[in-house]
Amino acid sequence: MFHERIHKSYYWILAIAIILIAREDGWSQANWxxxxxxxxxxxxxxxxxxxxxxxxxxxxxxxxxxxxIDTTSGKSIADIPGQKRSHGVxxxxxxxxxxxxxxxxxxxxxxxxxxxxxxxGTIPALPDADGILYDKxxxxxxxxxxxxxxxxxxxxxxxxxxxxxxxPIDLGGAPEFLATDGDGKAYIxxxxxxxxxxxxxxxxxxxxxxxxxxxxHPVGMSMDTAHHRLFIGCRDPQKLIVMDSLSGKVISxxxxxxxxxxTGYGDSQAFASCRDGKLIVAGADAKGGxxxxxxxxxxxxxxxxxYDGTTQQIYLPTAEFEPAKPNSRPAxxxxxxxxxxxxxxxx
Numbered sequence: 393m394f395h396e397r398i399h400k401s402y403y404w405i406l407a408i409a410i411i412l413i414a415r416e417d418g419w420s421q422a423n424w425x426x427x428x429x430x431x432x433x434x435x436x437x438x439x440x441x442x443x444x445x446x447x448x449x450x451x452x453x454x455x456x457x458x459x460x461i462d463t464t465s466g467k468s469i470a471d472i473p474g475q476k477r478s479h480g481v482x483x484x485x486x487x488x489x490x491x492x493x494x495x496x497x498x499x500x501x502x503x504x505x506x507x508x509x510x511x512x513g514t515i516p517a518l519p520d521a522d523g524i525l526y527d528k529x530x531x532x533x534x535x536x537x538x539x540x541x542x543x544x545x546x547x548x549x550x551x552x553x554x555x556x557x558x559x560p561i562d563l564g565g566a567p568e569f570l571a572t573d574g575d576g577k578a579y580i581x582x583x584x585x586x587x588x589x590x591x592x593x594x595x596x597x598x599x600x601x602x603x604x605x606x607x608x609h610p611v612g613m614s615m616d617t618a619h620h621r622l623f624i625g626c627r628d629p630q631k632l633i634v635m636d637s638l639s640g641k642v643i644s645x646x647x648x649x650x651x652x653x654x655t656g657y658g659d660s661q662a663f664a665s666c667r668d669g670k671l672i673v674a675g676a677d678a679k680g681g682x683x684x685x686x687x688x689x690x691x692x693x694x695x696x697x698x699y700d701g702t703t704q705q706i707y708l709p710t711a712e713f714e715p716a717k718p719n720s721r722p723a724x725x726x727x728x729x730x731x732x733x734x735x736x737x738x739x
Contacts, residue, residue: 422673422675422685422686423686423736423737424671424673424686424688424706424734424735424736424737425688425734425735425736425737426688426689426690426732426733426734427705427733427734427735427737428466428732428733428735429730429731429732429733430461430466430467430730430731430733431466431728431730432452432459432461432466432468432729432730432731433727433728433729434454434459434468434727434729435454435726435727436454436455436456436457436729437454437455437724438452438453438454438455438696438709438710438711438729439453439478439479439480439696440453440479440480440481440523440524440654440696440698441453441696441697441698441707441708441709441731442480442481442482442483442698443463443698443699443700443707444483444485444506445700445701445702445703446485446702447506448462448463448464449461449462449463449469450462450463450698450707450731451481451483451490452709452731453475453478453479453480453481453492454478454729455475455477455478456473456474456475456476456477456478457471457472457473457474457475457478458471458472458475458478458481458492459471459472460472460509461731463700463703463705463707466731469509470509472492472502472504472509472511473511474502474511474514475492475494475496475500475502476494476495476496476497476500477494477495477496478492478493478494478495478502479493479494479495479521479522479523479524480492480493480522480523480524480525481493481524482524482525482526482533482534482535483506483526484526484533484548485506486548487548487549488505488506488507489503489504489505489506489512489548490503490504490505490506491503491504491524491526491533491535491548492504492524493517493521493522493523493524493535494514494517494521495519495520495521495522495538497519498516498517498518498519499516499517499518499519499520499521499537500514500515500516500517500521501514501515501517501521501524501533501535501544501546501557502514502515503515503550503552512552513551513552513553513555514552515546515550515552515555515556515557516556516557517535517537517544517557518537518539518540518542518544518557518560519537519539519540520537520538520539520540521535521536521537521544522535522536522537522538522567522568522569523535523536523567523568523569523570523580524536525570525571525572526548527572527574527578527593528574529572529573529574529575529576529593530545530576530593530594531547531548532545532546532547532548532593533545533546533547533548534570534572534578534593535557536563536567536568536569536570536580537560537567538566538567538568538583539566540560541562541563541564541565541566541567541582542560542561542562542563542567543560543561543563543567543570543578543580543591544557544558544560544561545557545558545560545561545593546558559596561591561596561597561598562598563580563582563589563591563598564582564585564589564598564601565582565583565584565585565587565589566582566583566584566585567580567581567582567583567589568580568581568582568583568610568611568612568613569581569611569612569613569654570613571613571614571615571622572593572615573615573617573620573637574617576592576593576594577590577591577592577593577599577637578590578591578593579591579613579615579622579637580613581604581610581611581612581613581624582601582610583609583610583611585601586603586604586605586607586608586609586610587601587602587603587604587610588601588602588604588610588613588622588624588635588640589601590602590640600640602635602640603640604624604626604631604633604635604642605642606629606631606633606642606645607624607626607629607631607632607633607645608626608627608628608629608631609626609627609628610624610625610626610627610633611625611626611627611652611653611654612624612625612652612653612654612655612664612665612696613625613655614654614655614656614657614662615637615657616657616662620636620637620638621634621635621636621637621643621657621662622634622635622636622637623655623656623657623662623664623674624655625648625652625653625654625655625664626652627650627651627652630647630648630649630650630652630666631645631646631647631648632644632645632646632647632648632652632655632662632664632672632674632682633645633646634646634662634674634681634682643680643681643682644674644681644682644683646672646674646682646683646684647684648664648666648670648672649664649666649667649668649669649670649672649687650666650667650668651666651667651668651695652664652665652666652667652695653665653666653667653695653696654695654696654697654698655697656697656698656699656706657699658699658701658704659701659704660675660676661673661674661675661685662674662675662682663697663699663706665690665694665695665696665697665708666694666695667692667693667694667695668692669689669690669691669692669693669694670687670688670689670690671687671688671689671690671694671697671706671708671734672684672686672687672688673685673686673687673688688734690708690710690732690734691710691712691730691732692710692713692722693710693711693713693722693724694708694709694710694732695708695710696708696709703735704735704736705733705734705735706733706734706735707731707732707733707734708731708732708734709729709730709731709732710729710730710732711724711725711728711729711730712724712725712728712730713725
């Protein structure tokens with residue numbers, strides 16, 4: 393009887409160890425699937441999408457306007473007007489403000505109130521104002537200008553009527569998207585140079601440029617700040633590059649779908665959303681690298697994403713498309729805009 397208890401205890405310990413190893417290796421969470429679709433409709437294109445986990449609000453840029461969608465119901469609760477070619481949204485809850493990058497014309501940053509969603513004002517920027525985020529460590533909204541090859545910064549409490557951006561930081565290439573480490577550094581993809589520019593935000597200058605090879609044309613970026621890992625979506629070659637943010641060393645290069653535009657990170661897994669209808673899920677392996685643990689089938693065109701860590705939900709904007717014509721992208725069917733929700737399948 394005593395030996396039987398020992399054997400049973402051994403098998404329980406072994407089973408628990410296997411579960412823990414699987415969780416560390418990303419296996420236990422490789423059960424993502426499309427769980428819902430918000431049929432939103434309306435006019436306009438689509439680009440970056442940003443979630444506010446605390447308020448369950450989703451901010452979706454639609455070219456000339458930005459939708460605010462309740463993620464609990466999937467219904468649009470506000471529509472922020474006034475943009476020429478909106479790209480992304482940064483949220484600063486402590487200031488009670490949101491910021492929209494507008495790449496049209498001479499470029500602008502539109503400021504709105506997070507409670508009322510009313511437009512407070514517009515700050516002149518530079519052409520092709522694109523990727524945008526808020527860095528709490530330096531208390532700055534960061535916006536890249538693809539055409540001018542610079543990083544723009546501004547304080548969240550800037551005067552929305554008469555304020556100005558700070559002196560831009562030259563990047564030496566065409567930026568697409570960025571991430572920050574919470575300690576004063578920004579990492580910015582330079583799509584035309586196939587490198588990541590490392591910017592010291594306190595010194596306001598580029599301090600390193602790291603190649604993304606064997607990937608190329610880097611666009612999407614996200615970060616695991618706790619483990620100093622950058623996740624870089626590359627279009628040519630099509631790769632998800634995992635990079636050490638302390639040294640610039642490429643840890644892993646993983647195959648992904650065509651037309652990646654965004655990556656995300658949460659709950660020990662990285663994601664790459666691709667235009668061809670693939671959401672790549674990568675998990676850490678036992679050797680300290682990353683490997684693809686799942687490919688989730690999503691609708692065509694779901695190329696950008698945002699991850700809500702409080703609900704473990706991923707939101708991807710897309711639409712239904714007309715048949716593609718030779719040498720051109722398929723056009724979206726009017727009124728078919730939607731938000732695809734990806735979550736964990738319940739066992």
